[in-house]
Amino acid sequence: xxxxxxxxxxxxxxxxxxxxxxxxxxxxxxxxxxxxxxxxxxxxxxxxxxxxxxxxxxxxxxxxxxxxxxxxxxxxxxxxxxxxxxxxxxxxxxxxxxxxxxxxxxxxxxxxxxxxxxxxxxxxxxxxxxxxxxxxxxxxxxxxxxxxxxxxxxxxxxxxxxxxxxxxxxxxxxxxxxxxxxxxxxxxxxxxxxxxxxxxxxxxxxxxxxxxxxxxxxxxxxxxxxxxxxxxxxxxxxxxxxxxxxxxxxxxxxxxxxxxxxxxxxxxxxxxxxxxxxxxxxxxxxxxxxxxxxxxxxxxxxxxxxxxxxxxxxxxxxxxxxxxxxxxxxxxxxxxxxxxxxxxxxxxxxxxxxxxxxxxxxxxxxxxxxxxxxxxxxxxxxxxxxxxxxxxxxxxxxxxxxxxxxxxxxxxxxxxxxxxxxxxxxxxxxxxxxxxxxxxxxxxxxxxxxxxxxxxxxxxxxxxxxxxxxxxxxxxxxxxxxxxxxxxxxxxxxxxxxxxxxxxxxxxxxxxxxxxxxxxxxxxxxxxxxxxxxxxxxxxxxxxxxxxxxxxxxxxx
Amino acid sequence: xxxxxxxxxxxxxxxxxxxxxxxxxxxxxxxxxxxxxxxxxxxxxxxxxxxxxxxxxxxxxxxxxxxxxxxxxxxxxxxxxxxxxxxxxxxxxxxxxxxxxxxxxxxxxxxxxxxxxxxxxxxxxxxxxxxxxxxxxxxxxxxxxxxxxxxxxxxxxxxxxxxxxxxxxxxxxxxxxxxxxxxxxxxxxxxxxxxxxxxxxxxxxxxxxxxxxxxxxxxxxxxxxxxxxxxxxxxxxxxxxxxxxxxxxxxxxxxxxxxxxxxxxxxxxxxxxxxxxxxxxxxxxxxxxxxxxxxxxxxxxxxxxx
Numbered sequence: 001x002x003x004x005x006x007x008x009x010x011x012x013x014x015x016x017x018x019x020x021x022x023x024x025x026x027x028x029x030x031x032x033x034x035x036x037x038x039x040x041x042x043x044x045x046x047x048x049x050x051x052x053x054x055x056x057x058x059x060x061x062x063x064x065x066x067x068x069x070x071x072x073x074x075x076x077x078x079x080x081x082x083x084x085x086x087x088x089x090x091x092x093x094x095x096x097x098x099x100x101x102x103x104x105x106x107x108x109x110x111x112x113x114x115x116x117x118x119x120x121x122x123x124x125x126x127x128x129x130x131x132x133x134x135x136x137x138x139x140x141x142x143x144x145x146x147x148x149x150x151x152x153x154x155x156x157x158x159x160x161x162x163x164x165x166x167x168x169x170x171x172x173x174x175x176x177x178x179x180x181x182x183x184x185x186x187x188x189x190x191x192x193x194x195x196x197x198x199x200x201x202x203x204x205x206x207x208x209x210x211x212x213x214x215x216x217x218x219x220x221x222x223x224x225x226x227x228x229x230x231x232x233x234x235x236x237x238x239x240x241x242x243x244x245x246x247x248x249x250x251x252x253x254x255x256x257x258x259x260x261x262x263x264x265x266x267x268x269x270x271x272x273x274x275x276x277x278x279x280x281x282x283x284x285x286x287x288x289x290x291x292x293x294x295x296x297x298x299x300x301x302x303x304x305x306x307x308x309x310x311x312x313x314x315x316x317x318x319x320x321x322x323x324x325x326x327x328x329x330x331x332x333x334x335x336x337x338x339x340x341x342x343x344x345x346x347x348x349x350x351x352x353x354x355x356x357x358x359x360x361x362x363x364x365x366x367x368x369x370x371x372x373x374x375x376x377x378x379x380x381x382x383x384x385x386x387x388x389x390x391x392x393x394x395x396x397x398x399x400x401x402x403x404x405x406x407x408x409x410x411x412x413x414x415x416x417x418x419x420x421x422x423x424x425x426x427x428x429x430x431x432x433x434x435x436x437x438x439x440x441x442x443x444x445x446x447x448x449x450x451x452x453x454x455x456x457x458x459x460x461x462x463x464x465x466x467x468x469x470x471x472x473x474x475x476x477x478x479x480x481x482x483x484x485x486x487x488x489x490x491x492x493x494x495x496x497x498x499x500x501x502x503x504x505x506x507x508x509x510x511x512x513x514x515x516x517x518x519x520x521x522x523x524x525x526x527x528x529x530x531x532x533x534x535x536x537x538x539x540x541x542x543x544x545x546x547x548x549x550x551x552x553x554x555x556x557x
Numbered sequence: 558x559x560x561x562x563x564x565x566x567x568x569x570x571x572x573x574x575x576x577x578x579x580x581x582x583x584x585x586x587x588x589x590x591x592x593x594x595x596x597x598x599x600x601x602x603x604x605x606x607x608x609x610x611x612x613x614x615x616x617x618x619x620x621x622x623x624x625x626x627x628x629x630x631x632x633x634x635x636x637x638x639x640x641x642x643x644x645x646x647x648x649x650x651x652x653x654x655x656x657x658x659x660x661x662x663x664x665x666x667x668x669x670x671x672x673x674x675x676x677x678x679x680x681x682x683x684x685x686x687x688x689x690x691x692x693x694x695x696x697x698x699x700x701x702x703x704x705x706x707x708x709x710x711x712x713x714x715x716x717x718x719x720x721x722x723x724x725x726x727x728x729x730x731x732x733x734x735x736x737x738x739x740x741x742x743x744x745x746x747x748x749x750x751x752x753x754x755x756x757x758x759x760x761x762x763x764x765x766x767x768x769x770x771x772x773x774x775x776x777x778x779x780x781x782x783x784x785x786x787x788x789x790x791x792x793x794x795x796x797x798x799x800x801x802x803x804x805x806x807x808x809x810x811x812x813x814x815x816x817x818x819x820x821x822x823x824x825x826x827x828x829x830x831x832x833x834x835x836x837x838x839x840x841x842x843x844x845x846x847x848x849x850x851x852x853x854x855x856x857x858x859x860x861x862x863x
Contacts, residue, residue, distance in 0.1 A: 363613060371655050372621075373648045385644055389694055392857070394685045394850060401644065401681050408651070409673065412659040470563045471639050477692060484694045487639040490566055491624070497567075498574060498620045506616065535671035535832055537840045538678060 019068035026061035029054055037450035046097050048169055051450035052260075053093040055324060056253050058447070060089055063246050063331040066432060070335050070425035085111050089250050096167040101254060102150070102157040105188075108247060109146030149191040153254055156184030165261065174262035182268050185254050186275070192251030193305040194279045195286075195298050245298070245334050248305060249327045256312055256323065259458030269315045276310025277399040284406040285542050288413065289532075297337035300410060303403055304330040304377060307384050310396060316463035317452045318387035318475045322380070324448045328436055329380035336368045336422075336429025364423070367430030371408030374488055374495075376436040378404060379473075383465070386475030386484030390463035438492045441467050562638070570627070572635050578790070579627030587782045590817075618653040618780030625649030626787045630697045632797060632805035642694045643684055643791070650787045653780030654729075660777075661737050668832070672728045672735035675836045679725035682846035686718030687795060689853055696791070701799035708860070714853050719795035721846055723816050725839075726792055730785050732820055733827035734835050789813050789820075 033054035035041060040050035049057075064086060085108055092104035126132045160168075165176035255272075258264070264272075280303050287299035308326030311319040370377040381404035388397030436443055445467045452465070463483075466474040472487035533540040574580055628641045628649070641649075654673060661669040684694070690711035691698040703712045728735045790809070793816055797809035827835070 371648075371652065372617075373645055378648060382644055386642075386694070389685075389688060389692075392854070394689060394854070395847075398681045398685050402677060404648075405651070405677050405681075408655055409658065409670065412655050413662060413670070468639060470560050471566070479692075481692050482695060483692070484642045484644060485640055486645055487566075487641060490563060490570075490639060491628075491641065491645070493563075493567055494570055494574065494624055494627075495620060498624055499616065501574075502616050502620055502623075531667045532671055532674065535667070535836060536674040537833075537836050538843070539674055 016069065019065055022061060022065035022068050026058060026065045029058035029061050033058055033447060033450065040454065046100070046167065047094050048096045049094055050260075051454045052253075052256060055447055055451050056093045056250065056327075057090060059249060059327055059331060060086060060093070060247070063249075063335070066331070066428060067246055067335050067338070070338075070428040081111050085247060089247065092250070093253060096169045098157040098161045098165060098168055101257075102154045105153050105251070105254070106147075106150045108250065109150035112146050112247065145191055149188040149251060152184045152188040152191065156181045156188065157254065159184070160261075168257060168260050173260075177258060177261045179268070182258065182264070183271075185258060186268070186272055189251050189255045189309055190275050190279065192248055193276075193302060193309050195283060195295075195302045245301065245338070246331070248334070249308075249330050252305070252308055252312065252323070252327060255309070256320070256455075259315075259320070259455040261458070263458045263460070264315055269313050272313025273310045273393065273396055274313075276306050276308075276313055277396050280306035280310065280403045281399050281542075284403040284410075285539065287410050288406055288539075289543050296410065297333075300407055301330060301333045301337060303407055304333060304380055307380060307400055307403065310400070311384050311387060314387050314391045314393065314396075314463065315458070315460050316387060316391050317456070317459055317461075318383070318390050318463035318465045320452050320455060320459065321444060321448050321465040322383035322387045324451055325376075325383050325436075325440070325444065326380045328443070329376040329433075332376050332429050332433045332436065333368055335432070336365075336426050338425060364426035364430045365411055367433050368426070369408050369411045370404040371411060374434070374437040374492055376433040377407060379437045379440045379486070379488070381407075382484065382486055383473075383475070387463050387465075390475050390477040390483040391460075392462060392477075438488050440486070440488050441469065441471070441473050444473060445469070566638055569635050569637060573627040573637070574623075578629050578631045578634055579623050583623070583626050583783060583786055586786055587779075590782075614656050614777070618656050618777030619783065621649045621652040622780050622783035622787060626783055626790070629787065629790055629794075630700070631790060631794070632801050632809055633803065636801075640695060640697060643688075643696050643699060644694055646696065646787070646791070647680070647684075650784045653777035653784050656777045657781060666737050668735065668737040669731055671832065671836075672731045672737070675735065675839050676725055676728035678843045679721060679839055679846070680729060682843055682850065683718045683721035683725055685850060686714050686721060686846055689718075689850060690715045696794065697799060700794040700797065702795075708856070710853055710856050714849060715795070717846070717849055719792075721842060722795070723792045723819075724842065726788055726816070726820060727823055728835075728839060729788060730820065732824040734830040734832040736824070736828060789816055792816055 032041075032049060033051060036049055036051055036054055040048055042048050064082065088104040088107040088111075092101045092108075095101060095104075126135055159178075159181040160173075160176050163176035163178070163181070164170070165173035167173065283299040283302045283306060287296045287303070290296045290299065304326045308323040308330065311321075311323030311326060313319070314322075366372055367375055368377065369375065370381050372378065381400050384400040385397040388394065388400060444465055449465075449467070452459070462478050464476050464480075466476050466482070468474065468487070471490050472485065474485045475483045477483055533543060576582060625646045625648075628637075628646055630640055654669075658670045658673060661667070684699070687699040688694045690703045690707060691701060693699070703715050727733055731737060790813060793809050793813035796812035797805045799805070800808070
């Protein structure tokens with residue numbers, strides 16, 4: 001009798017066996033990272049595992065385990081594709097053969113092909129041959145951005161192999177690194193990190209959905225539903241936990257690996273941090289402006305990949321540390337932001353007149369934003385700010401800071417309305433974000449410092465990450481002057497103390513109820529953004545003219 | 558640092574949290590400003606009886622700026638072995654503003670959001686201008702006046718940053734033409750001459766068939782006051798010269814009073830004016846700061862290569 005609660009506990013949690021199974025290789029990667037923290041491990045002729053490999057393996061398997069844990073327990077479907085993808089990436093991270101690395105990414109690109117995008121219809125008529133050709137290319141690019149990136153990587157790593165760097169740990173491999181190889185590897189990373197090739201909500205509609213919409217439009221006014229919904233859903237449901245976005249971080253590995261060959265020249269570094277900073281700023285501004293929640297979330301994730309790219313471009317210890325942390329922050333967002341649109345769509349299909357956005361009990365989405373200090377996105381941006389100032393690139397620090405502020409504002413602008421189905425993934429991602437943020441000193445010390453140490457041959461001394469055990473982090477410049485300081489653990493504890501104090505005072509004072517007049521419905525996003533374009537000149541300049549402003553006064557009234 | 562040193566640090570922090578610069582000193586300053594402006598008491602920040610979500614917003618809107626204020630390295634405050642930099646402090650102070658923006662957007666007002674967006678580039682560039690001569694984003698380093706041995710451009714950049722930081726407070730605090738509707742702005746800007754958009758204030762909000770399920774965001778009134786205090790203290794620090802003495806405290810207090818008085822005057826004179834014109838003026842300020850930063854970086858590069 002006394003064993004019943006125990007038995008019930010195991011029965012309840014046995015449904016999460018996929019997540020437990022995926023945690024095994026994640027723990028293995030962690031053990032491997034500990035093992036290789038001082039000396040890389042060579043297994044055979046072409047397998048070499050160093051700290052960078054181990055960190056990416058940990059990110060890969062740890063991300064999969066968290067993604068599985070974030071889904072409600074249900075039968076695992078489509079397990080073969082993610083396993084093959086994981087195996088290909090594990091090979092890419094472990095091998096020293098440059099052609100094999102490129103080949104593994106081709107496999108990744110083929111397996112993450114979005115076939116549904118090939119059936120997309122344009123949102124406006126294509127009148128000329130040029131329009132049709134451009135749309136055809138765009139549709140292919142939308143369906144297979146990974147293939148484009150893989151092609152660039154094949155060129156880049158292929159050039160390395162042809163110039164004598166068939167293995168990156170060869171003594172003469174550094175001589176093979178030239179601008180041709182570098183630019184294509186950088187291009188592959190930029191294509192994968194940027195959301196340029198992600199289709200918008202309108203573009204996702206296929207031919208059948210368009211036909212369904214035309215039928216709906218021909219319906220009478222009485223028959224027209226209150227909410228215009230297409231005959232078919234916007235996107236076919238993906239396997240429950242598999243998300244190709246979960247693997248986008250892997251495209252930074254080939255670029256980071258180039259530090260093993262030798263230092264970069266100033267032009268390569270400048271191009272990398274320029275592209276990374278530019279993409280991050282563009283993603284942040286477009287995430288603020290875009291009305292579709294899925295696109296907004298996708299752009300928000302891309303911010304941190306782009307910041308990681310910029311961190312790699314600094315060519316300093318602090319920059320590489322910021323890049324590695326940015327990869328971890330990206331994973332947290334990829335898990336937390338997955339499939340909000342699918343969950344929203346399910347709500348609409350089941351009960352279109354009901355509340356489609358039942359709020360989560362506590363504002364979990366805020367834990368995935370940079371608005372609250374000590375979350376993973378905030379710390380990722382903070383590390384890049386410190387690395388930028390330490391490296392003498394203050395403008396990159398300014399861009400990273402602005403991007404973090406915009407990401408925080410994005411949630412204020414209708415971004416914190418997560419559907420109820422997303423609660424579990426937000427809980428998992430939010431808890432991970434807090435752990436990564438508050439525990440940043442431990443994360444950097446245990447996981448990231450070995451990476452920086454083993455890539456020192458390719459880095460410059462203009463920035464380092466210092467760790468204060470039990471307290472926090474700091475960035476310092478070449479003169480060992482502290483540039484930025486974040487006593488994260490101390491701040492978290494002080495925050496707890498103050499929260500307890502405020503809670504007690506609030507209870508003791510028995511403050512009156514707040515006004516609970518019903519708030520008017522949210523203003524339509526288009527009107528809000530139109531006003532923002534007028535009232536914020538720099539944002540209006542970045543976003544471009546408002547399409548709605550083409551109307552003349554009196555039109556359509 | 559060991560765990561016992563962490564506990565010692567926390568032990569030293571209590572006076573900062575409860576007495577000065579946070580706690581008693583902060584709430585006394587807020588009460589004084591309310592008294593001078595003849596406003597109602599600060600208990601307007603009501604504890605909502607709504608679910609956890611609203612309670613989280615209400616309490617966090619006080620906790621975070623309170624902590625940010627308590628961590629400021631003001632003169633005569635208890636020294637902590639580890640300080641937070643200006644990025645972390647500004648993030649702590651910004652939280653009630655984000656909640657207030659959320660509340661304003663729920664009511665259909667974008668002015669607070671627009672004011673915040675107009676203030677961010679100026680705040681960031683001003684901070685970078687202060688950080689460039691100091692080589693650090695630590696608040697204590699930023700507040701220190703460059704000595705005679707540094708190049709002249711570093712001194713120019715420092716004072717330019719100090720002035721710009723004070724100027725950036727106007728949109729950051731939503732003063733003057735950047736005030737939102739709740740602060741009783743005039744509606745001249747939204748007249749019929751405004752590109753055909755009509756009298757936006759009286760226009761009915763577009764109907765949506767989906768009811769808004771969100772409980773109203775509680776008014777982070779107290780948190781905004783704490784934030785304002787923190788931002789003014791930050792802007793006053795460079796003028797105090799970074800001295801940790803009674804004289805430094807007096808200088809900081811005088812600078813803060815002057816900045817507050819100037820902001821109050823600006824609010825009185827410019828309220829009801831066209832926010833767009835001021836936004837363009839701030840864009841010019843941003844451009845000037847950017848050019849100054851680039852020039853300083855170029856000069857530093859030349860010195861390094863020479």
